Amino acid sequence: MADPAVMAGGFTFRGGKATSSPAENYQLARRRTLQVVVSSLLTECGFESAEKAAVESLTEMIQRYISEVGRCAKAYCEHTARITPTLSDTVVTLIEMGFNVNTLPVYAKRSQRMVITAPPVTNAPVIPKALIAGQKRTHPSHIPSHFPEFPDPHTYIKTPTFREPVSDYQVVREKAASQRRDVERALTRFMAKTGETQSLFKDDITAFPLIAARPSSIPYLSALLPSELELQTLEETDSSEQDDQTDSENTPGNNLNDDPGADKENSMLPPGGVVPSVKASEENMIDNPYLRPVKKPKVRRKK
């Protein structure tokens, strides 16, 4: 019901179908005209009366026929790279549909034909306007002007928006805080919904759900090691310490899983704690009993 006031005038004489949309009204008017045509043809053939349903069927048939003619004609015309159908398109269509075109002029000039009035003027349905943002491009010189126009630039180039970015400190902080809070709340709610929970209230166990405490087998690890998030922050804020971190990640466990074969390697490796600057010069000087290779047992004893 975009603009009922505009359309109202065209309809009142049709029996106040103000409720229907303009497009519908337009179609109804056409169909009524077709009915008149069918009725006059019937009269011409000598019928005095006809059942409403029969008229209706015939109307349907004729409508279909005309539509089909239109559709085919359009297809033929587009096939030949045109956009407006010509007479020949229609003729070919009629022939294609098995109609003897030569009989048409005679039929049109028959004596007993009835003249019917033109369909009442109704406004053609308004095609909803496409969003136009910006200027459409004109065709470049090598493209003939009858070719379709360029579509709206936003559909294939970009959409310029003109809202000011928020730079007010307070709003930014406010937003960051509430966003974080929302995320946290949603996340914890989700975890609480999907897993085991504990409740503080007996009457309503869904209020303030707490994710159930779950003992871990090595509790000190999660309690002492910085979380990934914190490590990330650290990396962002301090690049010098970042080096340290990655450096240390490579070293742990040097002396851990030393299977018998790997000892010599181990003894060559510098210990984890050597400060980078000192490392190069003193690497070979470190003499710590825990870094020495493990001795092989004396074979004599065995024998």
Added chain:
Amino acid sequence: WDLLGLEIDMNRKKDKGFETPLFLNVLTCYVMFIPHTTHQVVCINNINFQRKSVIGFVELTIFPTVVNLNRIKLNSKQCRIYRVRVNDLEAPFIYNDPTLEVCHHESKQRNLNYFSSAYTAAVSAVDPDAGHGELVIKVPSELWKQGDEMNVLKVYIEFSLDQPKGGLHFVVPDVEGSMAERGAHVFSFGYQNSTRFWFPCVDSYSELCTWKLEFTVDASMVAVSCGDLVETVYTHDMRKKTFHYVLPIPTAASNISLSVGPFEILVEPYMHEVTHFCLPQLLPLLKHSMSYLHEIFEFYEEILTCRYPYSCFKTVFVDEAYVQVSSYASMSIFSTNLLHSAMIIDQTPLTRQCLAQALAQQFFGCFISRMSWADEWVLKGISGYIYGLYLKKTFGVNQYRHWIKEELDKMVEYELKMGGVLLHPTFGGGKDKDNPTPHLHFSIKHPHTLSWKYYKMFQCKAHLVMRLIENRISMEFMLQVFNKLLSLASTASSQKYQSHMWSQMLVSTHSFLKSISNVSGKDIGPLIKQWVDQSAVVKFFGSFAFNRKRNVLELEIRQDYTSSGTQKYVGPIKVTVQELDGSFNHTLQIEENSLKHDIPCHSKSRRNKKKKIPLMNGEEVDMDLSAMDADSPLLWIRIDPDMSILRKVEFEQADFMWQYQLRYERDVVAQEESILALEKFPTPASRLALTDILEQDQCFYKVRQGACFCLAKIANSMMSTWTGPPAMKSLFTRMFCCKSCPNIVKTNTFISFQSYFLQKTMPVAMAQLRDIQNLCPKDVLNFILDLIKYNDNRKNKFSDNYYRAELIDALTNSLTPAISISNEVRTVDNLNGDVRLILEEITRSLNMEKLLPSYRNTITVSCLRAIRMLQKNGHIPSDPSLFKSYAEYGHFVDVRVAALEAVVDYTRGMHRTSPSEVSRTHPIPYVVHKILSMLGKNPPFTKAAESPLCNEALVDQLWKLMNSGTSHDWRLRCDAVNLYYTLFGLTRPSCLPLPELGLVLNLKEKKAVLNPTIKPEQGPDTTEMTVSSVSMSSGVAPPPQGLKRKLDSVVGPLGSSSPEPGQVLQEEDTSKKFKIRVRISSEDEIDMESPHDSQAFIHHHLNILERPSTPGQHPVKHPALIILLSDNLEPPAVDQAVLSLPVTPLPSSFGKESTSSSKHSGDHHHHHHHHEHKKKKKKKHKHKHKHKHESKDKERDSHAFSNSPASGRSARSPSMSD
């Protein structure tokens, strides 16, 4: 067999007894012998993590200092000893540990006096310092003659340990993978000399020898122990390796330790002889935490002008540590929770302090050991003192003075509450006659009988006294003395064993004082007498008046030396008076009868002359003098400003004087004192002074933190006249909020630590503000909620976990009791709006912790406290189940302790013990210790108050716990004793039934009569009846409630399922004489059935108590929590009519019953006899005596088995040695 060896090492004995010639005499008469161990080999060749067992042997090289050495006594606990050989000859041995069960026949005696003396006797009986031990080895007669030639004896002992409860602690996480992948590790622990728990030795700090230590462990593990690692060798199958350690420096067995685990190794970059070990994955933290250690080394070596005595040093960080820091020869074991990353602010100083303590103890405590227990204070004092010097250098003078004040206050408070702490106890020749500390409920004769808290305060006092000595003789001399001790020791340590040289490595009070007088030439005798040989502190009250005519300050200093923990002080005292013309020190002499002291003033009062006022430190400042008294030139007065007396001072001066002192005195101690005093002066002037301090960023941050809380208190007192926004709010806004939008806090940077600490504290203090309705003002609450909301740590290189935790604490502080609508059940719907907001924050934070855990789970800890507070204030239903789940094994230890604290608090609040399901709690010694001490601190009831909890079952459990349940850990046993004392006092608990009351009255005789309890047991029939009725008629009947409860608890566990009519016991009260009649219902035949059922009952109890030791049982019951379990045993609602009859049914009924079986008593026949009947019928009747008897038999059997399977002999009496 002690009748040998008169001149055994008299040198040593002389030193011990130097104060008391009497003692010396006794010693020479009391013949004993102590052969010297010169070298010991410890070889542990199998450590099984799965079974938690250890197999190994030791070999002691003993130098017999006497001819005809025929017995050797060693210390050993828990160890299963397979064989003993002396010089390759099999030697018979006896194993007897009287401390396993302190009181035998414990069913009757339930008072602490008795227990304490029995416990002290038991500990004395195996005291290595006196030449005793649990393990007595008979030297084969073939070797006796060798004594003449003084050949060394080699004692070889094979032993094993199975699931040790003390001495060694196994940590085996329950995850997939090999033991190394799981991070399984084991380490030695203990309080004082506890090495005997994991290998046989002479477990004394004064018995030095050299060591060879060998540990064969899985190839993926590292064994860290004392001394130098000589080599590591694979076993033949290449699956294990053996670590060979040699410790050439004579060391006491008590200073030997071991830890084995898949440790990551870090060599100290600045000192390659120092190696650090931590558990897998923690290496980055270790690196950061240890980056500072070399500076501590340098500091100590510099002040002591002495190199670190050992050739290497190792630090090991382990999980489930017994204490945060424990020092052993050339290594220290730390709690892994001390490790931290570079992002953590708060933990950093704490970890460094722990390192410094450990290192100080390496010099004094490990390298230099003590002659006897009475000399412990010297070692603790020196290590504490040099640690203090380190604090001063690293953290500044302010921190140092603050620390000294804190320690002094703590110690003074303890002494005033509990009675004195005695540093150097001397024991006369008599056994128990002259107890130097009669006010204590434990003996201070042995370290193992001390309460943990007392020991803490002992250490505290020791270093404070060292500081007093420094004040007297100057620091230079002090350090010279230390250097002398160290250089003597290191000379001695390099010597081969000769009878007296090594004793130079032992420090005694005597030798220490001698060094002091040699070095300084000063007599510090009075000081030692006052603070070391004598317990208690001084309590001063000071006030003054200004005499304008004479221009004299009349100071009055009174003392309280009558109340407990106080002593009289005579001697000099320093008083500092700040006048208009400057600050002046006066030394007054406190004498017997002089209270008043006249101090002439230097300046006339003057008001309008504008002149700067000179302060103590030479600074000159402008002051607004309008507040002061126009006639007086006095700005403020301080008594003993240098804390050179162990004292508490209560001084009265006007409020403006305190305000001047706060603003202008530069000493942090003075500032803190004035803050404390200003709480009593809620005036706008005080407010202004405090606000000024808060704003002054040159002021020490701890003073400013203190000012926050004081300001909150003042604001509450001034509520009606307070103007402006809530206290501190505008200040906080100015300091920490954005300039453009004052309601939003700046994003965190924490670059300035001072402001970081202030930022943390202010909200917590603000939350203590209250409005007229006694609620936290809405403004403040919203302000705190906004702080949480806008907290933004993204740009910060430090973690904000402590800050966030404190914001939660602030929310907790803001809570006030809910408006109580009587008996209304707390539901979600009637939740107060503000509380709903708070609860939302708490739940969100707690849930986020599961996803992004904070360092040491600080936020979880705060949230748990907050939830408990919500419960306590009646906002949400009180329910311990949440806390119990957090208290389970598998949570971080801080979280568990916080949760347990809440459970303990709940127990108190509800007057009902919780049906604790924390049973899965794994016995981590530290956690059990914490539970017991928290229960002691916040007891569910005390001896004064009535409580339904106070029942016989509880007494039984607690008694059992301290009598036999905690024999594996000295500290735990003392904790249990403490708790028993808090709950029931020294005498027999009032809730116990009557029978023994007659005995209780004879408190003094008890000590004389060795075993008074045997009597009723031997003659169980009529005598006991009379005893009870006599005592009843004498009118000392306990309150009927006690009886009721007792019955209740006795009947409870059995009768709750079906209270039987047959149990109704009736009593007729005729002129205070009780006649007891047992009405027996038709189906009830008491005689035969009752024992069976009582046996079941005892089974039940034993099950609970013994479960930790049951092999194969994985989830272990926590002995301490059994206490919490007790109300489980209480019937929910047993017929009151049945129970409310005050009766003493048990002994009487027992009397009747046991006549039938008494013929068999004395042997084990009845035991078997009843076994036969056991399955026939189930009856509910309690048979108390029988329980004890049978349970004891059972225990006895099991002990006999576990103690010495090889010897086949088991002696259980502590007096077996005669």
